[in-house]
Amino acid sequence: MTLIDENPAAVASAPARTKPVTMAAALGAALRDAMAEDPDVVVFGEDIGTLGGVFRVTDGLAAQFGDGRVWDSPAAESGIVGTAIGMAEYGLRPVVEMQFDAFSYPAFQQITSHLAKMGSRTKGRMRLPVVVRIPCAGGIGGIEHHSDSSEAYWAATPGLTVVMPSNPTDAYSMLREAIACDDPVIFMEPKSRYWMSEQIDLPVHSLPMTRARVARIGTDVTLIAYGSGVKVALDAAEAAAEEELSIEVVDLRSLSPFDDETVCASVRKTGRAAVIHEAAGFGGFGAEVAARVTERAFFSLEAPILRITGFDIPFPAPKLEQYNLPNVERVLAALDTWEW
Numbered sequence: 278m279t280l281i282d283e284n285p286a287a288v289a290s291a292p293a294r295t296k297p298v299t300m301a302a303a304l305g306a307a308l309r310d311a312m313a314e315d316p317d318v319v320v321f322g323e324d325i326g327t328l329g330g331v332f333r334v335t336d337g338l339a340a341q342f343g344d345g346r347v348w349d350s351p352a353a354e355s356g357i358v359g360t361a362i363g364m365a366e367y368g369l370r371p372v373v374e375m376q377f378d379a380f381s382y383p384a385f386q387q388i389t390s391h392l393a394k395m396g397s398r399t400k401g402r403m404r405l406p407v408v409v410r411i412p413c414a415g416g417i418g419g420i421e422h423h424s425d426s427s428e429a430y431w432a433a434t435p436g437l438t439v440v441m442p443s444n445p446t447d448a449y450s451m452l453r454e455a456i457a458c459d460d461p462v463i464f465m466e467p468k469s470r471y472w473m474s475e476q477i478d479l480p481v482h483s484l485p486m487t488r489a490r491v492a493r494i495g496t497d498v499t500l501i502a503y504g505s506g507v508k509v510a511l512d513a514a515e516a517a518a519e520e521e522l523s524i525e526v527v528d529l530r531s532l533s534p535f536d537d538e539t540v541c542a543s544v545r546k547t548g549r550a551a552v553i554h555e556a557a558g559f560g561g562f563g564a565e566v567a568a569r570v571t572e573r574a575f576f577s578l579e580a581p582i583l584r585i586t587g588f589d590i591p592f593p594a595p596k597l598e599q600y601n602l603p604n605v606e607r608v609l610a611a612l613d614t615w616e617w
Contacts, residue, residue, distance in 0.1 A: 297474035303445035304334045304410075304466065306479050307452035308372065312342055315370065318456060320347045322357060322374030322410075331376055332412060332471050354384040358409065362391055365405040372456060378413040378465075379422035385430070392461045393436030404459040408452070413441070414505050414555045415602055416469025418595040424468075425592060426556035428503075431463040432533040432565070439533040440486050441465040443507035445475040447530060451486040467504035489536040491543060495525030498612060499543040499550045501566055503529040506553040506603065513608040522612070532562060540566070541574045551583035551611060553603050558586035580615045 298306075312318045320338060322330070326349040329336030339347040350357050354375055361371035375381040381388075388409065395405050415424035431439045438460065442448040448466070455462040484490055492507060493514050500510040507528045514524035527543050529536070544550045550570055552563035563584040570582060585603045593601050 296476050296478070298445050298477050298479060299472055299474050300442070300445045300448045300466075301332055301334050301471040303449040303475075303477075303479065304452055305336060305338070307449045307456070308335065308338060309341065310480060311372075311453055311456045312338070312346060315456075316346075317368060318346075318370045318372065319364065320372045320374075321350050321360075323350055323352055323376045323380075325349060325374050330374060332468065334410075334466075334471075335374070354380055354382075355387050358384040358387040358392060358407075361407045361409075362387065362395070362405060365407050366395075366403060370406045370408075370456060372408040372410060374410045374412075376412065377419070377423045378411050378425040378427045381409070381411050381427060384409075388431070388437070388461075388463075389434050393434045396460060397436060405461050406456075406459045407461045408455045408458075408464050409461070410464045410466060412468045412471075413465045414467045414469065415592060415598050416467075416505055416555075418598065419468075420595065421592045424598065426554065426587070428465055428532055428554075429556060429560065429562045429565075431465075432562055437461055437463050437533060438487065438531070439463045439465065440531045441467065441504040442530065443467065443470060443492075443502075443504055443528050444473065446477055446481050446483050447486075447528075449477075449479055449481055450483040451530070453480070453482075454486045465504065469505045470508070473508075484530070487531040487534050487536065489527055489529050489531065489539040491525065491539070492528045493524065493526040495523040495547065497523045497547055497549065499525045499527060499540075499547045500553060500608070501527050501529065501540060501550060501570075502553040503532065505555060509603055509605060509608060510553055513605045516605050516609060517612070529566075535565075535569060537569060537573055541570060544570050544574045545577040548577055548579040549615065550578070551585060551608070553585045553608065555587045555602055557589045558584050559589045561586055583611050583614070585611050 502510040
């Protein structure tokens with residue numbers, strides 16, 4: 278499997294079925310294929326029609342399927358999700374885009390109080406097959422409300438499946454599975470990875486979206502990551518190998534439900550674990566990961582679980598984000614704090 282980092286300008290021109298395929302193009306292909314197979318799938322959000330979305334993920338969909346199935350919504354995220362809930366109640370399968378992570382907050386009540394709870398409220402009689410796409414995290418030089426990592430909010434909400442791919446193969450496969458799911462899915466897309474490319478033929482199918490995958494085999498340490506953190510973990514593993522430290526990398530893929538089996542099997546093998554994510558450390562998703570692993574694999578641990586995260590501050594200005602985001606140097610420095 279060959280991975281290539283491309284220039285952002287490539288997104289607009291990258292066809293969905295060429296080699297290499299960007300993650301943005303893979304997501305667009307997943308939407309296109311799902312809409313072609315199921316006339317109940319509709320796509321809407323801010324600027325996703327004529328423009329093709331800020332990141333061009335939906336480029337060409339409006340021209341292919343018409344404005345009855347792909348359309349631009351008003352800049353009103355609560356209205357977008359509320360409309361999607363009503364459409365799902367009447368048998369459609371809406372896929373909506375929040376454009377940027379922090380833009381999803383006006384829809385918080387619709388998502389947490391209604392989208393997540395309708396199945397339980399009706400004792401399973403009413404299912405809501407809604408996918409909420411949320412471009413997330415930093416690494417693109419965006420200002421503060423364009424670079425949030427909001428995954429902990431959604432993962433803490435029972436009734437939601439929360440997933441985040443880290444590569445084009447998973448992006449295509451997981452989005453197709455999310456659209457086919459009869460219950461709501463928060464589909465988070467790390468913006469800095471939209472232009473990562475992979476040599477693949479579409480359509481492609483990977484692991485079920487709720488399963489973690491071992492992205493690199495190792496024996497000494499388990500690095501647990503998701504989204505943009507997976508690349509950081511893999512790069513750190515490469516650097517550590519030069520010092521004869523063998524790092525295993527686990528890509529969570531699904532935050533809720535959590536794949537305890539895969540994660541804990543890796544930690545039991547290596548005896549050490551660290552979690553990487555861009556969000557602030559305090560109250561971040563890494564704390565839940567550390568707690569779950571400690572509860573299930575305590576007697577296999579040779580050292581405390583580490584968290585390598587963003588700082589406990591609002592997301593900084595673009596010129597400063599590089600100092601806030603976890604990187605290889607911070608990962609290796611954290612591992613050096615253990616007594617080996």
